[in-house]
Amino acid sequence: MNHIENSPVxxxxxxxxxxxxxxxxxxxxxxxxxxxxxxxxxxxxxYLEFIQKENESEKIIARARGxxxxxxxxxxxxxxxxxxxxxxxxxxxxxxxVTVEFHEVYGLSLNxxxxxxxxxxxxxxxxxxxxxxxxxxxxxxxxxxxxxxxxIPNKIAVISSITAAGFEDFTxxxxxxxxxxRFYLKLFPAVMxxxxxxxxxxxxxxxxxxxHNLFDVVVIIRGGGSQxxxxxxxxxxxxxxxxxxPLPVLTGIGHExxxxxxxxxxxxxxxxxxxxxxxxxxxxxxxxxxxNEVEEKIISNSQEIISLKKTLIKEMxxxxxxNLQKQISAENKSISFIxxxxxxxxxxxxxxxxxxxxxxxxxxxxxxxxxxxxxRNELYFFNKQLVSDSKYSLDKAGSTLILNExxxxxxxxxxxxxxxxxxxxxxxxxxxxxEQLSAGDEIETIFTKGKSKSIIK
Amino acid sequence: MATIxxxxxxxxxxxxxxxxxxxxxxxxxxELAENVKKAAELIKFCKNKLFETESEIEKILEDLKDE
Numbered sequence: 001m002n003h004i005e006n007s008p009v010x011x012x013x014x015x016x017x018x019x020x021x022x023x024x025x026x027x028x029x030x031x032x033x034x035x036x037x038x039x040x041x042x043x044x045x046x047y048l049e050f051i052q053k054e055n056e057s058e059k060i061i062a063r064a065r066g067x068x069x070x071x072x073x074x075x076x077x078x079x080x081x082x083x084x085x086x087x088x089x090x091x092x093x094x095x096x097x098v099t100v101e102f103h104e105v106y107g108l109s110l111n112x113x114x115x116x117x118x119x120x121x122x123x124x125x126x127x128x129x130x131x132x133x134x135x136x137x138x139x140x141x142x143x144x145x146x147x148x149x150x151x152i153p154n155k156i157a158v159i160s161s162i163t164a165a166g167f168e169d170f171t172x173x174x175x176x177x178x179x180x181x182r183f184y185l186k187l188f189p190a191v192m193x194x195x196x197x198x199x200x201x202x203x204x205x206x207x208x209x210x211x212h213n214l215f216d217v218v219v220i221i222r223g224g225g226s227q228x229x230x231x232x233x234x235x236x237x238x239x240x241x242x243x244x245x246p247l248p249v250l251t252g253i254g255h256e257x258x259x260x261x262x263x264x265x266x267x268x269x270x271x272x273x274x275x276x277x278x279x280x281x282x283x284x285x286x287x288x289x290x291x292n293e294v295e296e297k298i299i300s301n302s303q304e305i306i307s308l309k310k311t312l313i314k315e316m317x318x319x320x321x322x323n324l325q326k327q328i329s330a331e332n333k334s335i336s337f338i339x340x341x342x343x344x345x346x347x348x349x350x351x352x353x354x355x356x357x358x359x360x361x362x363x364x365x366x367x368x369x370x371x372x373x374x375x376r377n378e379l380y381f382f383n384k385q386l387v388s389d390s391k392y393s394l395d396k397a398g399s400t401l402i403l404n405e406x407x408x409x410x411x412x413x414x415x416x417x418x419x420x421x422x423x424x425x426x427x428x429x430x431x432x433x434x435e436q437l438s439a440g441d442e443i444e445t446i447f448t449k450g451k452s453k454s455i456i457k
Numbered sequence: 458m459a460t461i462x463x464x465x466x467x468x469x470x471x472x473x474x475x476x477x478x479x480x481x482x483x484x485x486x487x488e489l490a491e492n493v494k495k496a497a498e499l500i501k502f503c504k505n506k507l508f509e510t511e512s513e514i515e516k517i518l519e520d521l522k523d524e
Binding site: 288 | 465469472475476479480482484486493500504507508509510511515517518
């Protein structure tokens with residue numbers, strides 16, 4: 001062992017010297033760091049672990065313990081949460097005012113006395129912005145928005161914490177909606193805050209993916225106010241899973257002021273579970289209104305068409321009737337015309353026929369009469385001829401007879417008379433034919449003995 | 458796995474097609490009667506989807522395994 005230049009010191013002496021050296025070297029310092037661990041003990045003191053990671057590799061390249069004494073912790077926590085709108089918790093980057101303390105027993109510690117919340121906000125915004133840029137670069141930031149939301153999204157896969165009040169309200173609101181719409185809900189329970197959120201939700205999205213044919217929509221909801229931690233939703237992996245999901249994803253993760261990256265990639269971002277329920281009910285309400293409108297339009301249009309057709313038919317019947325009647329009356333007219341023409345023709349003809357008949361009659365009777373007269377004349381002449389011829393013949397015969405008589409008288413003239421024969425003379429001539437006589441003619445009859453005159457009746 | 462997704466939109470689209478035909482007076486009276494009858498069926502189908510419980514869906518969702 002080499003010789004000892006200074007006399008040895010005890011540990012407590014050394015630590016005491018370190019404390020003195022540190023105290024003289026460091027005043028109050030504004031420090032930028034990340035809180036990796038945080039515990040609050042029973043007396044309200046806060047014990048932290050600060051780290052620094054290498055930019056690309058995320059490898060921890062520095063680490064220190066930190067403390068916030070109870071009276072400071074209450075003030076700092078409230079100030080930070082009010083200003084940043086997020087819990088003061090591990091995992092955040094902070095700008096804090098520290099004093100470097102060294103304690104003989106507890107060693108090095110950074111004692112926090114103040115905090116600058118805007119740094120944390122800026123950090124969060126920056127990180128969020130980087131995620132958004134990445135999603136944009138990959139072309140998936142609006143991917144879920146292009147997934148069509150069904151007209152009636154009533155089969156709902158709900159990602160929520162089973163114990164969250166928000167989930168209960170959501171379910172109640174949908175199931176007991178006043179319009180009476182039917183909703184089907186299936187809960188896929190997940191951790192909704194803190195570091196486990198990412199994996200928990202992604203796992204449930206994977207499960208829903210297996211059954212995605214059963215559902216219309218995925219709803220990610222979480223109760224809670226403005227104090228809720230949105231950081232877990234500013235997560236690239238989770239945002240990417242939501243963006244790629246084949247069903248529309250609706251979010252209601254209970255943050256009034258700010259959108260998380262998950263909200264940004266979601267199909268529709270709503271502020272609260274209640275708002276999601278309202279949105280879904282509205283959607284069904286719109287569908288019902290559209291349905292009723294279409295129904296009314298179909299009914300009114302059909303009725304219109306039918307009444308139009310009825311009118312057309314009526315018009316047609318009327319026109320047809322009219323035309324028929326016109327036609328009938330025209331036919332009637334022409335029939336009566338034709339009838340009258342025929343009638344007059346007939347009458348004419350009849351008249352003519354009658355006339356000609358009459359004429360014919362007259363002609364006939366004239367002719368007949370002529371003929372009769374002629375015939376009569378002829379007869380007369382014939383008769384006369386006959387008579388004169390007969391007379392001649394008779395005369396001849398008479399003279400012959402007389403001669404013969406004389407001869408006979410000589411021979412047996414009296415005998416003839418004696419036998420009852422008589423001779424009749426009219427106007428001195430022998431009557432041998434009754435035709436020679438007419439009523440009133442005076443004839444002379446010669447008997448065997450004597451003669452008498454008589455009048456023909 | 459059976460698909461139980463709503464065919465509501467198909468039914469509704471068909472309704473709008475029918476309405477379109479009716480509004481544009483593309484139907485004769487016989488076709489109109491047919492289409493109105495079909496529309497009534499579609500409307501009933503859609504209203505059932507909105508208001509009536511389909512026990513088949515309830516059962517399938519209930520039977521999904523919890524993990």
